[in-house]
Amino acid sequence: MSILTQSAAFIARSCARLLAQDCLLCAADSRSSLLCTACADDLPRLPADYCPRCALPTPAGEVCGRCLRQAPHYDAA
């Protein structure tokens, strides 16, 4: 390992240590991420198939009945 590579690795480790941050939700150590892995895993995710307009779950990813009856004032969520 060259001195340049060692220096770069040292700088990277120092920056990671200096810039380490706490999770925005629970204040646990989250390294360089905004959320810790526990909080990130706990967040709800969009279903596989959802309305392209409002993102509500729909059986085959088609536009939902609510958006068909009265389209929202936005194009997509």
Ligand SMILES: [Zn+2]
């Ligand atoms: Zn957290």
Ligand SMILES: [Zn+2]
């Ligand atoms: Zn919809």
